[in-house]
Amino acid sequence: MQIAPSILSADFARLGAEVDAVLDAGADIVHFDVMDNHYVPNLTFGPMICSALRDYGVQADIDVHLMVEPVDAMIEAFAKAGASMISFHPDATPHMHRSISLVKDLGCKVGIALNPGTPLHELEEVIQYLDYVLLMTVNPGFGGQQFIPQSTDKIKRLKQMIETRKLSTLIEVDGGINAETIKQTYDAGADIFVAGSAIFNAKDYKHSIDSLRQAVK
Numbered sequence: 316m317q318i319a320p321s322i323l324s325a326d327f328a329r330l331g332a333e334v335d336a337v338l339d340a341g342a343d344i345v346h347f348d349v350m351d352n353h354y355v356p357n358l359t360f361g362p363m364i365c366s367a368l369r370d371y372g373v374q375a376d377i378d379v380h381l382m383v384e385p386v387d388a389m390i391e392a393f394a395k396a397g398a399s400m401i402s403f404h405p406d407a408t409p410h411m412h413r414s415i416s417l418v419k420d421l422g423c424k425v426g427i428a429l430n431p432g433t434p435l436h437e438l439e440e441v442i443q444y445l446d447y448v449l450l451m452t453v454n455p456g457f458g459g460q461q462f463i464p465q466s467t468d469k470i471k472r473l474k475q476m477i478e479t480r481k482l483s484t485l486i487e488v489d490g491g492i493n494a495e496t497i498k499q500t501y502d503a504g505a506d507i508f509v510a511g512s513a514i515f516n517a518k519d520y521k522h523s524i525d526s527l528r529q530a531v532k
């Protein structure tokens with residue numbers, strides 16, 4: 316399992332130190348939520364912040380979740396800024412296949428992100444090209460929301476879809492993941508666990524990350 320703290324819940328005034336702290340505490344990936352106040356009703360950070368984290372010395376994978384529309388210009392900007400993984404939503408680009416190819420051509424791992432209300436059949440024609448699928452387990456836009464329980468069944472169905480096609484696509488879950496909800500997502504087949512408030516709202520990041528890992532046992 317890979318734990319990916321969402322820096323949406325970090326202290327932005329101390330972002331470099333916050334990222335160092337979660338990586339020192341055992342996190343695997345840095346999850347970077349990009350919101351444009353258009354695709355989602357919130358506004359966060361752009362490629363300059365990603366590149367600043369690289370300049371600061373962050374070497375871990377940076378997992379960029381684009382909640383923006385359109386996507387292609389931001390794919391190019393984030394790949395240049397040091398992103399390792401880039402995901403976007405199918406309804407944010409008119410040419411999903413072209414945008415997937417763009418991410419891959421720029422040397423990043425590619426994911427498609429699905430909102431809770433977006434059906435799995437959106438993946439039908441492209442799943443074989445994906446490194447991961449990001450299943451949103453809350454509606455995107457804000458940290459600190461409650462996990463949507465129906466998501467567990469969706470993870471199981473996605474896992475089945477991947478296995479039926481003999482693919483090695485990873486499943487990433489994001490939204491309301493904490494020590495109470497992580498086990499059901501792990502048991503359903505998730506591989507990467509994004510957690511914002513469950514990690515950054517705790518005083519001891521190592522304890523909160525260890526608790527997430529312990530909770531699946």
Ligand SMILES: O=C(CO)[C@@H](O)[C@H](O)COP(=O)(O)O
Binds near residue numbers: 321346491492
């Ligand atoms: O993309 C998003 C929200 O749109 C998430 O990454 C949240 O930032 C996760 O926060 P928690 O639900 O874990 O607090």
